[in-house]
Amino acid sequence: MYLFIFAVLAIIFQYSNSKNIIDKYEKDINTFKEKISKLEDDKKALNDKIYDLSYFTVDGNEEALTYFEDKGLDTEELLPKLKDGLLEMNVYDGVDHPIISYASMTDSKIMIDQIKILNHKWILANFTDGKHWGELFINYDVSDEGEITYKLSDYFLYPIN
Template sequence: MYLFIFAVLAIIFQYTNDKRILDKYEKDIKTYKVKVAELEDERVKLNDKIYDLSYFNIEGNEEALTYFEDQGINTEELLPKLKDGLLEMNAYQGVDHPIIPYASMTESKIIIDQIKVLNHKWILANFTDGKHWGELFINYEVNEEGKLSYKLTDYFLYPIN
């Protein structure tokens, strides 16, 4: 009789313990499924944002790339050359930058720090002197010899608050 009662108590203990463990695992699985669904939604939103941000970019603009290919220009060499040409202007002597129409208002030089090639004709660039900053809208052209020429079309200096 004692053996039977002990066996029943052991079975009840084992059942409740296993049930508690299974319930905990099921709760954890539900929590992780919710987290996975949230992360999947976030991934989709980020992919949409990446698509939107890459819209005005020469790498995603097939017409602009075709324009250069039709002229026999290798875009893989041209794009770094475009950016390097603007960044080399940062090594200017004196006060006036070759393309930025503002002089530095601090001790440091005014320089171009970020460049985005939009298509086969336009570039957006950001400039700063460490305290003041603004943006440039630049037209560029590649001649038959592969030489680059830049023309400042518009510019803006942000006011300091």
């Protein structure tokens, strides 16, 4: 009789313990499914944002890339060369930057920071002297020999608040 009662108690304990473990696993699985679903939604939203941000770039502009290819230019070499040409302008003597129409209003030089090549003719660039900053709209032209000329079209200096 004692053996029967002990066996029933052991079976009840095993059943209860197994049920608790299974319930915990089901809860964990549902939590992870919700997290995966949320992460997939976030991934989709980020992919949409990447697509929107890449719209105004030379990499996302097939016509601009075709323009360079038709001229016989390699875009993988040309695009870094365009950026390097602007960044090399940061090395200058005196107070006047070669392309930026503003002089530094601090002790440091005014320099181009960020560069975004929009297409086969236009570049957006950001400049700063550490305290003041603004943006440039630059036209550029690449000759058949691969020489690059830059022409400042418009610029803006943000006011300090």
